[in-house]
Amino acid sequence: MIEPFAVTLGPGSSRSNRTGSWRSERPVYVDRVAPCGHACPAGEDVRDWLYVAQAGEPAYEAAWRRIMDDNPLPAVLGRVCYHPCESSCNRSELDGAVGINSVERFLGDLAIERGWQVEADKPSTGLSVLVVGSGPAGLSAAYHLVRLGHAVTVRDQAPRPGGMMRYGIPRYRLPREVLDAEIQRIVDLGVALELGAPVTDLESERRDFDAVFLAVGAQLDRRAEIPAATAARVLEAVGLLHGLEDDGSAMLGRRVAVYGGGDTALDVARTARRLGAYDPVVIYRRTREQMPAHESELREALDEGITFRWLSTVARVLPDRLVVERMELDENGFPQPTGELDELAADSLVLALGQDTDLALLDRVPELRQDHGRVEVDETLSTVCPGVFAGGDMVPQEQSVTSAVGQGARAARSIDRWLAGLSTTTPNHGEVPALATTETLNTWYYDEVPRTHRPRLDPAVRAETFDEVVTGLDAASALEEARRCLSCGQCLGCDNCFGVCPDDAIIKIGPPGPGGYLIDLDFCKGCGLCVQECPPGAIQMFPEDG
Incomplete structure (x- = not known):
């Protein structure tokens, strides 16, 4: 011995x-609180699942399940999220932010490939919730509620689920087989999905449920009063994208102008390019620096040959051309007309001036409707009507797919507490830990490892097809990227x-x-x-x- x-x-x-x-x-x-998770609108504990993923196989499934605790659509958000987590990543001050979004997409795609599923293993509460809208907020709320033991019915007036993920984001950014797979996983948990079923009388339909979550997307185009000849072809952006998803057709012509400066305007211009328009042009009243579209989308549009008319507005629409007026910025940075006119050949004009939410279902619940076209909620997403909650594009908060997923999860927690007869306010569990900053790290211990960027289709190729523009990392690159995480504060x-x-x-x-x-x-x-x-x-x- x-x-x-x-x-x-x-x-x-x-x-x-x-x-x-x-x-x-x-x-x-x-x-300490990691800045990546602190910045995530979906509420993901990014540092936690990256730490698990660093072990590689067979830990990938466990990492994916950590994501699924907060976000039921990782393969979707791995494509369409503008990753504020990476903008906050401390590693950006060392050698470049961790490609968090790339790793999330890798895990989301791997889950679809291998058929990973989560369980709704909580005992049934015997309570039911109606979710109005099958966009990211509605699907997220339904996912979390059914896992908490509640019976969930999702109703949507559209023939297919997904909301603006399906009807507002083109296929070259979000392939429909990815969207369908992640929605099916939610439905397989026991969520009842009723399509082609608009909710027109909320006051009547809410009587059959113990709680309601309103998550109607912003699918109404904002109008603009522009003089137009009777023969002019003036279209609306969301209606155009919606029609393409329904029947795949659009009558735009070869010369297409898009009026607007957001991501939707760029989506329409890039779609027009793929439909055969040889020189789509985006007309925007302000400068490039003031454009609300994300810089990555703008760079891709420029790569694909989209042209821009900055500091310009559409003054009049004629049958085969536009009258465009040059603008200039005043001392406060606001665009003002100059009276200088120019003409631009165009077969069609697409208006992409923003979207509003259709609140017709609230006609018999007037206390929920607000003058600014949104539903007022408190920090728990509760409305003034007991048992009625709202999120996504319906509420005056950030409008993005990632934010909507986070709001759906937050609403589910609030609804669960309300159904249990508890306060919807999240309990305070003590002092919030401090944020981990570069000053709290000892970065000399970390080797410099350049970030791996996701491959992109060549611009000359992608302008001719709706194939996905940004492709995913391979397994080796995804593992290396996960291991670049500094584990800030943990x-x-x-x-x-x-x-x-x-x-x-x-x-x-x-x-x-x-x-x-x-x-x-x-x-x-x-x-x-x-x-x-x-x-x-x-x-x-x-x-x-x-």
Whole structure:
């Protein structure tokens, strides 16, 4: 039998002297808030699932399930989200932000390929919820509610589900087989999906349910009063995209002008290019710097040959051309007409001036309707009507697919508490941890690893097809990208603290990672070496009391 190794403490050793009595400050393991998760509108714990994904196979499924705790559409958001998480990533100050969105898409696509499913294993509550609208907010709410044990019915007037994900985002950005797969996974949990079923009388239909979540998307085009000849072809952006999804046809002609400056305007111009327009032009009243469209979408449009008329407005529409007026910015940065006119050949003009939500279903519940065309809600997404909640494009908050997914999850939690007879306000569990910043990290421990960018179709090829423009990372690149995460503010199990402690005061109590270490305060003298050598900044010095 091998005897355990014995250590004899000399009378002058630190452990013999219990050097903890020398300490004026103590190190404490902390869990700071990672900026990526803090910035995620969908509420994902990005650092958490990236940490799991860094192990590679077979941990990918576990990482995907961590995402699915918050977001039921990872393959969709891995394509259409504008990833504010990456804009907040601390690694951007080192060698480039982690490609979080790329890794999320990789995991979402892998889940579809392998048929991974989640379970609705909570016992039935016997309570029912009506969700009006099958867009991202409605689907997210339905997913979370059914997993909480409630019976959920989703009603939508459209013949196919997805809302603006299907009827507002072109296929070259979001392939329909990806959207359909992730929606089917939600339906397979037991969500009742009723299509071609508009809700026209909310007051009547809500009587059959214990709660209602309103998630009608913004699918009404805003109008503009532009003089037009009777023969002029003036179309509306959302109606055009909706029609393309329904029957795949559009009569635009070869010369197409689009009036507007948002992402929808770019989607229409790029779609027109794919439909055969040889020189689509976007007309915008302000400058490029003031354009609300995302820079990535603008760059792709320019690559595909879309031209732009900045500081211009459409003054009149004639049968085969437009009269365009040049604008100039005043001292406050607002565009003002100059009276300088020009003509632009055009077979059709598409108006992309923004969208509004159709609130006709609220006609018999006037207290819900607001003058600004939105439904007023509190921080829990509750309306003034008990048991009626609203989210997505219906409420005055950020309008994006990612934000809508997050609102659906938040509404589900509020509805669940309301159905249980509890306050819808989220319980306060104490002080919120501080945000992990580059100042709290020890970045010299991290090697510089250039970011891997997702491949894109060549502009000359993609302008001729609706094939997906941005493709995904391969398995090796996705793993490397996940491993670029700095684990900001959370222990990553590197053993540095264990190795550098001169007093052997760091004790391993579990596997490497969060919660895997303990500090023996009898012997820690508060030298702070562990803090200085912790790469993610997961240890902090605090003054001793008294």
